[in-house]
Amino acid sequence: MSRAELLMVAAESAAEDEALAAVHQLMDLGLLRENGGDPERLVAVPPATASADVLLPAMHALQEHQRKFDRAYAGLAALTPIYESSALGHMDRYATQVITDPAGARRAIAELVARCTKEMLASQPGGARPKAALQETREHAARMLERGAEVRALYHHTAQFSQPTVEFVGTLAERGAEVRTVGDAFAELLVFDREVAVMPLRDHPEGAVVVRDPNVVDFAVASFERSWSQGTPFPCAYNREHVLSISEDLKLGVIRLLVEGHEDKIIAKRLGMSLRTYQRHLSGIMQRIDARNRLHAGYLIHKLHLLERDT
CATH class of the missing domain: 1.10.10.10 (Winged helix-like DNA-binding domain superfamily/Winged helix DNA-binding domain)
Known part of the structure; x- marks a missing residue:
């Protein structure tokens, strides 16, 4: 067999495979069906009819799943006040969550950012911040500011000598955030709505401790306010x-x-x-x-x- 003949056979085979694939696809969609039970004879089905035959069962199943979800959600919502009034629920409000891996810490902070509606306090010692950290913080702060939450951040004086940090602060300041700097030591800290505090984990600096105990949170807020009162506004222009x-x-x-x-x-x-x-x-x-x-x-x-x- 010549090269040309081989190419012709290959083309015909490919065309036949494509045609069979197209037929199977149309049958799956209900647009083709067997005529009188004969698999060799197929008839076309109007799209409206095929749509009813194929989609309606799936829609009914989806509606049933939605009803089950609604019943489960309503049942859990009804039990929430009972749980919160129990001793265990009371303990949860004072619980401390230890997160050792960086990814878990970032997820926890992202969830707290999503729930924050009133205020976030942030103190970040150490001077200049990595660009990746600045980008992540910018996104978090922007979302809270858009919701009308107050954002205050505290940095070391030395952060003023980092151009990426200056640009980051300028962007947040334009959206309403307040940023100050201090010279001496202060604690790394995040506080959300004065209800939850996030602090670094001593043995795992990239991890976090999430604290909900109001006594500890109040202490953390007081510590932040003490440093904040001693700070000076972060200058976004050279002076x-x-x-x-x-x-x-x-x-x-x-x-x-x-x-x-x-x-x-x-x-x-x-x-x-x-x-x-x-x-x-x-x-x-x-x-x-x-x-x-x-x-x-x-x-x-x-x-x-x-x-x-x-x-």
């Missing part, structure tokens, strides 16, 4: 005087924590800066007061009354 003021505040924070005897890593973390940035600030301070080392710097700070003079 030389503000930058100089923040730089001096950071240096004052370094001096104070240095005098308290904290290690370099601890001081850097509390001020929301990298260890290298902290060491650069420390070097500038030591040059300013002509200190030979950390111990000498502490002595000179006391001798020169730098803390009293700057405050």
